[in-house]
Amino acid sequence: LYVETPLSNGAEIDLDKDQTNHLVNVLRRAPGDNCIVFNGQDGAFLAEIVQVAKKLVSLRLIERSAQQTPANDLWFGFAPIKRLDYEIQKATEMGAGKLQPVITRYVQNARLNPDKLKAHAIEAAQQCEVLSVPEISPEISFDKLLASWRDIHADRILIFCDEAAASASPVETLNRLKGRRLGLLIGPEGGFSEKERETLLERDFVVPISLGPRILRADTAAVAALALIQAVAGD
Numbered sequence: 001l002y003v004e005t006p007l008s009n010g011a012e013i014d015l016d017k018d019q020t021n022h023l024v025n026v027l028r029r030a031p032g033d034n035c036i037v038f039n040g041q042d043g044a045f046l047a048e049i050v051q052v053a054k055k056l057v058s059l060r061l062i063e064r065s066a067q068q069t070p071a072n073d074l075w076f077g078f079a080p081i082k083r084l085d086y087e088i089q090k091a092t093e094m095g096a097g098k099l100q101p102v103i104t105r106y107v108q109n110a111r112l113n114p115d116k117l118k119a120h121a122i123e124a125a126q127q128c129e130v131l132s133v134p135e136i137s138p139e140i141s142f143d144k145l146l147a148s149w150r151d152i153h154a155d156r157i158l159i160f161c162d163e164a165a166a167s168a169s170p171v172e173t174l175n176r177l178k179g180r181r182l183g184l185l186i187g188p189e190g191g192f193s194e195k196e197r198e199t200l201l202e203r204d205f206v207v208p209i210s211l212g213p214r215i216l217r218a219d220t221a222a223v224a225a226l227a228l229i230q231a232v233a234g235d
């Protein structure tokens, strides 16, 4: 269970309404049962449920069960699609450490709810034992992202998923980039505009990859690219 409070041996913490509901009604836990809690900073702790009231559960932390793992360095930029839960959850599971919504010309979902995005990441982190929930930055425009890339990301390479890229193997491309700090960029349902494509391809920090001959849904492309990066570059 993800909590927002600091964790230490012997501490007692109260769960919020949603976590209480999850623990009591979904996981069917009762006083005396154990669970694991984490907060993205202090590792994971084994906890005992000491009290279950109507809308409140109190836990006592027994001992640390895992050390905190550092956030992965992989940066994931995505043009927000209409349903973002899957893309955020998969990016969290697959080790993206920083998530950045990027507003491109054809984005149809530019009004994002940061709490909802965070909730999707927390849900995936809880289910998959990812101890460091990725940081989700406020949205940035495509132009600003490219203009500020060098200042913010220094020598990080931006892997641009481009369905029109020449079909050199993405594995070979990623192999060449082993050891480099990487970012990944995926377009929206309507893809990148021709101008955006050209702008990306002009930048020396951008490396295009093709994910094969078929046009994939944006969220599928994200999973495929993240899997490739993990398998080849190991991030």
Ligand code: SAM
Binding pocket: 160, 161, 162, 163, 164, 185, 186, 187, 188, 189, 190, 191, 192, 209, 210, 211, 212, 213, 214, 215, 216, 217, 218, 219, 221
């Ligand atoms: N219309 C579909 C949808 O609603 O999801 C397809 C969208 S596809 C144009 C969205 C993004 O996925 C593209 O901008 C690109 O970043 C990535 N993508 C899809 N297929 C790809 C491929 N074969 N190779 C590389 N990137 C791909």
